[in-house]
Amino acid sequence: MSRRSPVDPVFRENIIDHYRNPRRFGLLDSPDFVRRESNFSCGDDLEFSVRVRKGAIVDVGFAGQGCALSIAAASMLSERAIGMRTADLESMADGDIVAMLGVGQLTGSRLRCATLALKALKGGLADWNKSRK
Amino acid sequence: MKRIDPHRLRSEFPMLFRKNSPTYLDSAASGQTPKAVLRAMDGYYRRYRANVHRGMYPASERATEEYEGARKKLAGFLNADPREVVFTRGTTESLNLLAYCLAPTLKPGDEVVMTVMEHHSTIVPWQQLAKRYGFEIKYIGIDGDGQLDMASAREILKSKKIRIVSLIHVSNALGTVVPIRELVGLAHGVGAQVIVDAAQSVGHRPVDVRDLDCDFLAFSGHKMFGPTGIGVLFGKAGRLEAMSPFLYGGDMISRVTFEESQWNELPWKFEAGTPNVAGAIGLGAAVDFIGELGLEAIHRHETEITARAIRRLSRIRDIVIYGPPDGTDRGNLVSFGLKGIHPHDLTDILGRKGLCLRGGHHCAMPLMLLLGLAGTTRASFSVFNAREDVDALARAVGSAVKIFGI
Secondary structure: OOOOOOOOHHHOHHHHHHHHOOOOEOOOOOOOEEEEEEEOOOOEEEEEEEEEEOOEEEEEEEEEEOOHHHHHHHHHHHHHHOOOEHHHHHOOOHHHHHHHHOOOOOOHHHHHHHOHHHHHHHHHHHHHHHHHO | OOOOOHHHHHHHOHHHOOOOOOEEOEOOOOOOOOHHHHHHHHHHHHHOOOOOOOOOOHHHHHHHHHHHHHHHHHHHHHOOOHHHEEEEOOHHHHHHHHHHHHHHHOOOOOEEEEEOOOOHHHHHHHHHHHHHHOOEEEEEOEOOOOOEOHHHHHHHOOOOOEEEEEEEOEOOOOOEEOOHHHHHHHHHHOOOEEEEEOOOOEOOEOOOHHHHOOOEEEEEOOOOOOOOOOEEEEEOHHHHHHOOOOOOOOOOEEEEOOOOEEEOOOOHHHOOOOOOHHHHHHHHHHHHHHHHHOHHHHHHHHHHHHHHHHHHHHOOOOEEEEOOOOOOOEOOEEEEEEOOEOHHHHHHHHHHOOEEOEEEOOOOHHHHHHHOOOOEEEEEOOOOOOHHHHHHHHHHHHHHHHHHOO
């Protein structure tokens, strides 16, 4: 039997790899904002720290614990966010995260795991924008 | 003694008797409903659908008779008096009813004692009401095997300030069986009233309220082959008499003027509004179903299946099994985890293989914090589960190890 059996599209090798070796793991020393989000149903608990310069995200680091999907999504999104215009990040939707993960369809509780990182980054950005006005 | 034949019984449960039916290993969260229970509820809706206690026509009289008949069955099942059986929405409502009715009789300095294994439906009401009434909450801990720390229990239960002791009978998170009778003796020794959360024990092992000598006992219908939305609060008649009502409305009064109201007799004093008639009738049918199988036989079957699960799962590399070791008295469930795999991922993988399990904190977040866990994956068993279900579980858990390459 293959290690990636057909019933487990969610647990593809790259998801497991990001879960095992998350990129951008560790909080930044002098972030512009931090944001912690948790997922009550399964105990995912992630904190993001972000630096912003001239309307673009220049650095992201995260910490915390969670399931493979939430950690892999946090890892991939943190990498992708660096260099993005804040407005582009704010316009990202749940579907973009599912596409980024490449896991096919996600339902209910698993969608909440996958999108926790996006929720944290968007929520953090929104509050930071408000605080600067 | 009668024996349980899980394969034959499967045809009694419509959801399990279809092509490609999933392997249902989540009876501790909610059970399955046998045809006899569905028929009983259907009979009410099709043949004598009417309100209880009021109508002066045959359908209403029949509905009243069946509703009160269900109460009598529950009373017999628990070794209680029908006056002591209050129908509620479930364990959570029963426990909230008690907390809301008893907390106002407590004052600052009084103590409420519970175990660290309590479900949120016990911890949260008392914790929140403690802020309003100023009493203190003390917790009895567990040892490394997940058994209640009886030395600590004996020490804590010496205080004369204790007014309420609320105990889970069988832990839904670990499967631990709490020695209720001994603790009731200690609690009564200091004049405290004892509440038992029997959500995981009623219908799975004999529960006799006179033998336990508890003051109150709460459970849900849907975890014992009954429908959702119906449950029971047992209370010793004297205790229920002494309490003020929880909800006000129809059926719970005997006389009302614009200024004053008098309460109905037990148990109706605690059943305001039109009750869940079909639910109660269904729960009565569930008691009959359990009676036909034999509670001792159910307990033996579930114990054997649980023991097999623990044996099979223990052979898997990197598995951790929580709760009391094999061979000790245990509930019909096993909570486990794999090192390096989040319980949500493990439960998801099993779900994708057609195995229905529960993953997470099992509404016992304080216990998970104490154990330093994000959660566990839990398999729980019923009369329709056979050895091959356990074997399928062990194989699927083994394959999760491969997926994660641990």
